[in-house]
Structures are given as structure tokens and as C-alpha cells.
Amino acid sequence: MRVFKGEVTALPPDKSISHRAALIGALSEGTTEIMNFSAGFDNQSTLSVLKSAGITLRQEEVDGAYGRRIRRVVIESAGLWSFQPPPAPLMCNNSGSTMRMFAGILAAQPFASELIGDSSLMKRPMKRVADPLRQMGACVELSPSGTAPICIKGDKELKAINYRLPVPSAQVKSLVAFAALHADGESRIFEPVRSRDHTEVMLGLESFEQDGERVIVVPGRKGVAAKPFYIPADPSAACFIVALGLLAHGSEIMIRDVCLNPTRAAFLDILIEAGGALTIENQRVIGGETIGDILVQNHSSLEPLVISDHQAVAFIIDEIPMLAVLSAFATGRFELHNAAELRTKESDRIDALVVNLQRLGFDCEQYPDGFVVKGRRITPSGTVVIDSFDDHRIAMSFAIAGKATGCPIDISDIDVVGVSFPNFFDLLDSLQV
Ligand code: S3P
Numbered sequence: 001m002r003v004f005k006g007e008v009t010a011l012p013p014d015k016s017i018s019h020r021a022a023l024i025g026a027l028s029e030g031t032t033e034i035m036n037f038s039a040g041f042d043n044q045s046t047l048s049v050l051k052s053a054g055i056t057l058r059q060e061e062v063d064g065a066y067g068r069r070i071r072r073v074v075i076e077s078a079g080l081w082s083f084q085p086p087p088a089p090l091m092c093n094n095s096g097s098t099m100r101m102f103a104g105i106l107a108a109q110p111f112a113s114e115l116i117g118d119s120s121l122m123k124r125p126m127k128r129v130a131d132p133l134r135q136m137g138a139c140v141e142l143s144p145s146g147t148a149p150i151c152i153k154g155d156k157e158l159k160a161i162n163y164r165l166p167v168p169s170a171q172v173k174s175l176v177a178f179a180a181l182h183a184d185g186e187s188r189i190f191e192p193v194r195s196r197d198h199t200e201v202m203l204g205l206e207s208f209e210q211d212g213e214r215v216i217v218v219p220g221r222k223g224v225a226a227k228p229f230y231i232p233a234d235p236s237a238a239c240f241i242v243a244l245g246l247l248a249h250g251s252e253i254m255i256r257d258v259c260l261n262p263t264r265a266a267f268l269d270i271l272i273e274a275g276g277a278l279t280i281e282n283q284r285v286i287g288g289e290t291i292g293d294i295l296v297q298n299h300s301s302l303e304p305l306v307i308s309d310h311q312a313v314a315f316i317i318d319e320i321p322m323l324a325v326l327s328a329f330a331t332g333r334f335e336l337h338n339a340a341e342l343r344t345k346e347s348d349r350i351d352a353l354v355v356n357l358q359r360l361g362f363d364c365e366q367y368p369d370g371f372v373v374k375g376r377r378i379t380p381s382g383t384v385v386i387d388s389f390d391d392h393r394i395a396m397s398f399a400i401a402g403k404a405t406g407c408p409i410d411i412s413d414i415d416v417v418g419v420s421f422p423n424f425f426d427l428l429d430s431l432q433v
Helices: 015-027 041-052 096-106 127-135 170-180 198-203 235-247 266-273 310-315 320-331 340-344 349-359 392-405 414-419 424-431
Strands: 005-008 029-035 056-063 069-078 112-116 139-141 150-153 162-164 187-191 206-210 213-218 252-259 277-286 289-297 305-307 334-336 362-367 370-376 384-386 409-411
Touching: 005 424, 015 029, 015 041, 015 056, 015 069, 015 096, 015 170, 015 198, 041 056, 041 096, 041 414, 096 112, 096 127, 096 150, 096 170, 127 139, 127 150, 127 170, 170 187, 170 198, 170 213, 235 252, 235 266, 235 277, 235 289, 235 320, 235 392, 235 424, 266 277, 266 310, 266 320, 305 320, 320 334, 320 349, 320 370, 320 392, 340 349, 349 362, 349 370, 349 384, 349 392, 384 392, 392 409, 392 414, 392 424
Parallel strands: 005 252, 162 187, 305 334, 384 409
Antiparallel strands: 029 069, 056 069, 112 150, 139 150, 187 213, 206 213, 252 289, 277 289, 334 370, 362 370
């Protein structure tokens, strides 16, 4: 039996906030200092495209809390129109956030640019990017299948927009907000289903509820003043450690300084509701984001998770793979509806979860917007080969199940964890008693 105990102080800095801090730094007038920037490949892709588009930035290691070395990024910019024509297509690698959010900025620059990615990113939907930017006056071309390459002829005279998000997507909301900062008046973004709100928090945008929707107000051409950012630990990475602690008998793990923004931490409420022994401690607010420590103990048994609420799905979209695998292993059951968006991520995550859970002996059925795990038919005797589908969250979800339960599994392309969690296996080893 494997037991995991200890304190986690080296969780990756939040991926979503790291992307935004770098992009907002590039849009700001002055010097932006970002403390605890993520070393994950996706966030490094954002720095790399910014550099290729003429932004001056440097990255160095400095002393941080708990005796750790952390990354400090310094960005110098003259504001909204400081970008230069890139000499070659901008390679976003696996990072959808880099491609989509940077497209919003490039749409407002008076030059042509092209965004490309790895084979997974080149398959992901980009019409949701092109539609609002075209309405604002930019020329945006996609491939016939509505995917990248995204070819942009930017327009310095972008028009303000009132835009209702057709899918709950914080990436699309953010790209519209970044473009709207350059527009000729006030823009409004309407969210029928809310998504993570880091962009609004970090830019200090006004937002309010109206007729059951969230409305975000973006002033045009007012400029953004540089300010420092501190990146808290990533709740989506914490979810893997939480699942490990809940699954592995006798475990007790304290996870420090995690971002507990309510638009990100809903997975904790869902797990507490299902009986998970989780305690949130030491809550405080830094830079507009709530931060705290999570104590996870393997004390109680979990109820099967059934997730169908649209808002819940939007708030836990990145945690669903881990929650599904956790629920399947802990209870034999799991049920998900209204989550078709999951098919548009780094892999088709509904299919990836079902294929791999079936290999592990679970009885599953998938449908367009979700899937159900009905029980476990057999417990395979030998090593099970899991296909990561080159998706970091699929790889880590099954790796946690293997570590926690001792079930022998072999995961393809395991290096993909570096997209968001480069120290994943070192951290697990450090917790194993
Ligand atoms: C993200 C938003 C979500 C999420 C992704 C990060 C962000 O994507 O899945 O990992 O930082 O805005 P969508 O905007 O496509 O929902």
C-alpha cells in the first residue's frame, strides 16, 4: 500500500494567470514585474511569441518563499501598440491560451501576422476567435476547417463591440477584452455562463450581473498602467494532488498558497459535498485573487460524482479528467452531461477518458456532451497501457490513479506533463512515504 504525506510548496504557478500577466505586461505602459511565473511549456510559449513580436522581456531565477528558487519575469513596454511585425509565423506549440489570447492583441496591431501550433493545437476550433475580431474590423483568415493557421491583418482602428459569448470560454472573453482595449469606444462582453475571471480582475475591469448574465465593461484606448503581479499556485495542478490524497489510504497532504478564486476552486466544493476530507485554511487576498492552503486527508469515503450543471462544468472544465478518474477509482461510478466543450481541448477528453477507463476494466458509455461510468467489470491483472493522447491532463489523471492505487499502468508520451506541471513526478516522489 502506498501512503503520501507532507507539505507541497512547489506546485506550478497558475497557468491562466501566468499567461495573462505576460500579455497584460506587454500591453502596459512601463515596467511589469511578474513574480513566480510558471516554467510550464505553455507559459513559455507565451513569452516566446511576445519576444518574436518585438516585446522586450527577461526571465531569471530568484529566491522565493520556502527556500525555493522561483521565476521572475520583467517586461518593458510602451503600451497598447508596442508590438512589431513578427519575422516568421508565431509558434504557440500546445498552448490554446497563447494562440487565442494573443490573436486579440494582434488584431489591433497595424501589420500582418500568423499564428501556428503543434498538431493538437492545429486541430482546435478557432472560428470563436475569428468571429468577434472580424466584427471589430480585423481581417482574420482560418483554414477551411475553421482551425489554425490564424492569419491576421490587424487594424489600428478597431471598432468597439457588444459581444455575447457563444460558448463559455475565458480565452475568448479575454481575447475580446484585449482587442477591445484598443477600440474606439466602450465594449461590453456578455457571459450567459460565467468562466474564470482573471482577466477582469487583473485589468480592474468593471463587471456586473444583468438579466442573469455577467456583463464586463472594457474601456477603449484608455491605456493600461504597468503594475506588478504575483502568481499563486495553480488550482488545476492542486487538483491532482488533492485526488492523490483522497485516493491513497492513510494519506495526509498540505498544499500551500493555492489560488482559490471561486471561478477556479469549484472542484473543491464538489469534492467536499461528495464527502472528501478537505479543509481550506489561511485564506487571504493577494493582487485581487483569494489564496489559501488545502489540507487533504484520506479519511472518508467518496460518493460518486454526477456533474451536469452548465455553470459547474464551466468552472471545473480543466479538473473534469481528474475528477472522473478519481470518482471511477473511488466509487466505480461517474456521470457527466453538458460538457461538449471537453471535446475541444488538447485532446477530445471525453473520448480519451472513456478509451482509457475501458482499458482499466470500467464499463463506460459516451454521448456527445459527456459520458457515464457504470461500474468496474474486471480489474486487469497485468500492466495497462494508457494513451495520453498527448494531453497533459489525461496523462496526469491516470498517473495519479496508478500511483495512489498501485495499479500498474504505463502512460504513453509522459513528457507531455511538462505543458503545465514540469515537476509532477518529482513532487509525487517527494510525498511518498
Ligand atoms: C483557460 C480557459 C479554458 C481552459 C484553459 C485555460 C484560460 O479554456 O480550459 O485550460 O486560461 O482562459 P476555454 O476558454 O476554451 O474554456
